[in-house]
Amino acid sequence: MITPEKDNTLDSKTYFIETYGCQMNFADSEIVNSIMIEQGHKAADTPENADIIFVNTCSIRDNAERRVWDRLKYFRSLRTRKQQNKTVGVLGCMAERIREKFLDEEKLVDLVVGPDAYRDIPNLLEQVEDGRKAVNVLLSLEETYADIAPVRTTGNGVSAFVSIMRGCDNMCSFCVVPFTRGRERSRSADSIISEITALSEQNYKEVTLLGQNVNSYNDNGTTFAQLMYRACQVNPEMRIRFSTSHPKDFPDELLSIINEQPNICNYIHIPAQSGNSELLKKMRRPYTREEYLVLIDRMRELIPGVALSTDIITGFCGETEDQHRDTLSLMETVNYDLAYMFAYSERERTLAHRKYEDDIPEEVKKRRLSEIIDLQMKNQEAQNAKEVGKTHLVLVEGPSKRDENQLCGRTDTNKMVVFDRKDLERGDYAAVRITSHTAATLKGDVLHKSSIQEFQQHSAAPVLQHA
Numbered sequence: 001m002i003t004p005e006k007d008n009t010l011d012s013k014t015y016f017i018e019t020y021g022c023q024m025n026f027a028d029s030e031i032v033n034s035i036m037i038e039q040g041h042k043a044a045d046t047p048e049n050a051d052i053i054f055v056n057t058c059s060i061r062d063n064a065e066r067r068v069w070d071r072l073k074y075f076r077s078l079r080t081r082k083q084q085n086k087t088v089g090v091l092g093c094m095a096e097r098i099r100e101k102f103l104d105e106e107k108l109v110d111l112v113v114g115p116d117a118y119r120d121i122p123n124l125l126e127q128v129e130d131g132r133k134a135v136n137v138l139l140s141l142e143e144t145y146a147d148i149a150p151v152r153t154t155g156n157g158v159s160a161f162v163s164i165m166r167g168c169d170n171m172c173s174f175c176v177v178p179f180t181r182g183r184e185r186s187r188s189a190d191s192i193i194s195e196i197t198a199l200s201e202q203n204y205k206e207v208t209l210l211g212q213n214v215n216s217y218n219d220n221g222t223t224f225a226q227l228m229y230r231a232c233q234v235n236p237e238m239r240i241r242f243s244t245s246h247p248k249d250f251p252d253e254l255l256s257i258i259n260e261q262p263n264i265c266n267y268i269h270i271p272a273q274s275g276n277s278e279l280l281k282k283m284r285r286p287y288t289r290e291e292y293l294v295l296i297d298r299m300r301e302l303i304p305g306v307a308l309s310t311d312i313i314t315g316f317c318g319e320t321e322d323q324h325r326d327t328l329s330l331m332e333t334v335n336y337d338l339a340y341m342f343a344y345s346e347r348e349r350t351l352a353h354r355k356y357e358d359d360i361p362e363e364v365k366k367r368r369l370s371e372i373i374d375l376q377m378k379n380q381e382a383q384n385a386k387e388v389g390k391t392h393l394v395l396v397e398g399p400s401k402r403d404e405n406q407l408c409g410r411t412d413t414n415k416m417v418v419f420d421r422k423d424l425e426r427g428d429y430a431a432v433r434i435t436s437h438t439a440a441t442l443k444g445d446v447l448h449k450s451s452i453q454e455f456q457q458h459s460a461a462p463v464l465q466h467a
């Protein structure tokens, strides 16, 4: 645990963290929570009620950054009204990318903190009080925040993120992450297992192990497969998920562990980005379409019933109509259960920015993106239709968004199911028979309360097929 250098309770302030972007950012905000609480500060329920507002930012696409600029302008407007003393800080990827410019040119914020500098927040806040520039965007080769126990103030109390590594060395030509989050480094396996054990003791039922590419996890020789094995032994009734995996390295050993261990979820996020080998090369993704498809076949062979999801970028530099059609045909062939689809957004400092022209007109990108989304919706609809009649083990997450009287939760394969409340509570497992579907959700009847082990005993495979 971190120890405060001085008793700050007299300067106790309220703070609010608004988080944008990937799951990794949400996990980082929980680290910042811990640092602030350790200093004697208290979480506020809204930014309007907070003395200090942090915006944890994302730089992955231009529209993500634009949203943050709008919020910063709004926070600035709060300050010019009544709340003169409000402090506004930018955290995360945009802090790293835009740095001092936030203070010099825009004057919207008081402190700028990159993803590896959160331990410095207490000092930086003091610098703000003293009227000094407060910027720390140093990237680190070692920082993993392993000794800081994240404080989870949001979330459903059932499912938690556990960050297992930071940074990325892959240097995909379109991606700004290696520049904003720095070099890849793995957190110690022992500290990860301690965190999962603590979560289990606090009654969490699901953890998602997070990293830009979890498959390259390496803690002094401990591989991701070995880490997963240790993680799933902590509590056989706790589900283990993981994200994201790069197609360049997915060993059979890992696929076998996923299949064999009942509490490791049969769901893999395996971003393809494109279905065309030439474009993949230009994207600096070190696999071909054919190699990717071999991997998908292997996953389905070694993990029967596995659900797969992907990320797709459309309209990358020089993408031809034929290459776009290759992406559509890859999606048709794989038939993903879920996909995150984006139009290419040029980012400064990346190889693509330096070497290639962002030459696909916006309206073409838009049209290709909608073709990709339409196909995915059609595939998802058909995939979900096949679920009707099957029984899944569902982990109850809480009330359904649409109807307070109904509950929702996910299958092992990460599909959202809505069902009647019965005597179930958040955190229970239930056997649910699927009765209807849309492209996004399943509906089902609760058969009975259950557990991972009980459900496993009653079915050879994790999914029971009814006649």
Ligand code: 5AD
Binding pocket: 060, 061, 174, 175, 176, 271, 273, 311, 312, 313, 342, 343, 344, 345, 346, 347
């Ligand atoms: N433009 C559009 N999408 C991008 N991604 C990463 N960089 C860009 C970019 N410049 C997407 C990739 C990645 C996901 C997290 O975001 O698909 O897997």
Ligand code: SF4
Binding pocket: 168, 169, 170, 171, 172, 175, 176, 177, 178, 212, 213, 246
């Ligand atoms: Fe970006 Fe590629 Fe690293 Fe993912 S693997 S974070 S897309 S550089």
